[in-house]
Amino acid sequence: YPIENSSFLLQNDTLIIKNQGNIPFKKIIEVSIGDKKEILDVTIPVGKEAKYKLFAPEGEYNISIKSGESTFSRSTFLTGKSIDIKEMRSDKGSLIKLILWAIVIAILIALVILYYKKIKPKTSWATIPKNTERSYIQSTPKKNxxxxxxxxxxxxxxxxxxxxxxxxxxxxxxxxxxxxxxxxxxxxxxxxxxxxxxxxxxxxxxxxxxxxxxxxxxxxxxxxxxxxxxxxxxxxxxxxxxxxxxxxxxxxxxxxxxxxxxxxxxxxxxxxxxxxxxxxxxxxxxxxxxxxxxxxxxxxxxxxxxxxxxxxxxxxxxxxxxxxxxxxxxxx
Known part of the structure; x- marks a missing residue:
C-alpha cells in the first residue's frame, strides 16, 4: 500500500528533505527562519531528495520545519542580505561546468608552479637587502x-x-x-x-x-x-x-x-x-x-x-x- 514519508536534515545552511516513502512526496512545507515563515511546494520522486539553501542576515537562527503533523527544529548560523530559501539543483549541466572549472583551475595552478620554479633561484631570504626588509616591516600595519x-x-x-x-x-x-x-x-x-x-x-x-x-x-x-x-x-x-x-x-x-x-x-x-x-x-x-x-x-x-x-x-x-x-x- 502507498506510504508517503519524509525526513529532514539541516547541515549548516542547507536543508535536505528525503523521500523515504514508496510514492512521490508532494506536500506544502512551512519553514520558519527566526520569526519569518516561508512556504515551500515540495515534490520529490521516490528514493530522491531535495536540497534548499537558507539565507538570512549574519547570525544564529532557530529553524523550524512543519509538514503536516510532523515538526523539525534546529539552530544554525546563516548569512545573506535577507531571509530567503533557494532550491539547490544538481543537474548534468552544472556537473559539466564544475568539471570544466576544475580543469581550468588545475591548469592555472600548474602554470603558477612552473613560473615559481623559474624565478625561485633568483630570490632567497639571504639576498634580500636590509633596506628592503626594513621598508617591509615599517609598512606592515598592526594586525587586528x-x-x-x-x-x-x-x-x-x-x-x-x-x-x-x-x-x-x-x-x-x-x-x-x-x-x-x-x-x-x-x-x-x-x-x-x-x-x-x-x-x-x-x-x-x-x-x-x-x-x-x-x-x-x-x-x-x-x-x-x-x-x-x-x-x-x-x-x-x-x-x-x-x-x-x-x-x-x-x-x-x-x-x-x-x-x-x-x-x-x-x-x-x-x-x-x-x-x-x-x-x-x-x-x-x-x-x-x-x-x-x-x-x-x-x-x-x-x-x-x-x-x-x-x-x-x-x-x-x-x-x-x-x-x-x-x-x-x-x-x-
Missing amino acids: YSKFIQEKSGKVEVAVISLNIKNSNKIETIKDTSAEKTLERIFEKIRKEGLKVYNQGAFKIILLPTPSEKEPAPILKALNLAKEIKEVLDEYNEHFALKIKYGIGINKGYMFAETKEGKIVYTSIGSTVVSAKNLSEFANGQVIINEEVYRSALGKIKVEKIGEKRWCLLSIVNRAQYSDFIKKFMNK
Whole structure:
C-alpha cells in the first residue's frame, strides 16, 4: 500500500528533505527562519531528495520545519542580505561546468608552479637587502582580529560574549533615546575595536577570535570587555529612570571562519554561541562565565561560584592595559 514519508536534515545552511516513502512526496512545507515563515511546494520522486539553501542576515537562527503533523527544529548560523530559501539543483549541466572549472583551475595552478620554479633561484631570504626588509616591516600595519582571520581561515578558537538586553522590547516600545543611545555607543565602540556584533533579538553576540601571538589572549580580552560593558550599563542605570535590565555570558569554543566577498563569515561549531546565550539568560546584571573560561583565566580573575560550573565575575586582577574603554566612552 502507498506510504508517503519524509525526513529532514539541516547541515549548516542547507536543508535536505528525503523521500523515504514508496510514492512521490508532494506536500506544502512551512519553514520558519527566526520569526519569518516561508512556504515551500515540495515534490520529490521516490528514493530522491531535495536540497534548499537558507539565507538570512549574519547570525544564529532557530529553524523550524512543519509538514503536516510532523515538526523539525534546529539552530544554525546563516548569512545573506535577507531571509530567503533557494532550491539547490544538481543537474548534468552544472556537473559539466564544475568539471570544466576544475580543469581550468588545475591548469592555472600548474602554470603558477612552473613560473615559481623559474624565478625561485633568483630570490632567497639571504639576498634580500636590509633596506628592503626594513621598508617591509615599517609598512606592515598592526594586525587586528579581522586581518588575522583573513590570513588564517578555517577552524579558529573564539571567545563569545552574549549581552542579553532583557527588557529590549520595552525600550523599543517606549523609544527611550537615552537607553538606545547608550547601547548604540557601546556597540559602536566595540566595532571600532575591530570586533563583530551580531544582533539576535534581545541577544547581542560579540565574537573575539584567537589573536596573533603579540596580542592578549581572547579570553582576557573578552573578560575585560564584558566587565567594561557591565560598568557602563550600571553607570547608566544609576542616573536614569528607565533601567536597562541585562545579563552577560562568556563562553569559549571553536567556530569555522572563512572570507566571502571580502567579508569574514563565521559558522558555529557545536554549542559555542548557544552556551554563551544560556549564561546571559541566567545572569541578572552580572557577568557569568562557565568552567572553560574560568580555567583559562585562573589566577587572573576574582569570582564567586553561583552554581554547577558557573561563576560570577567580580573583578580582574590587572586591568591596566584595558582601562581606557570606560574613560573614552564616558567622555564622549
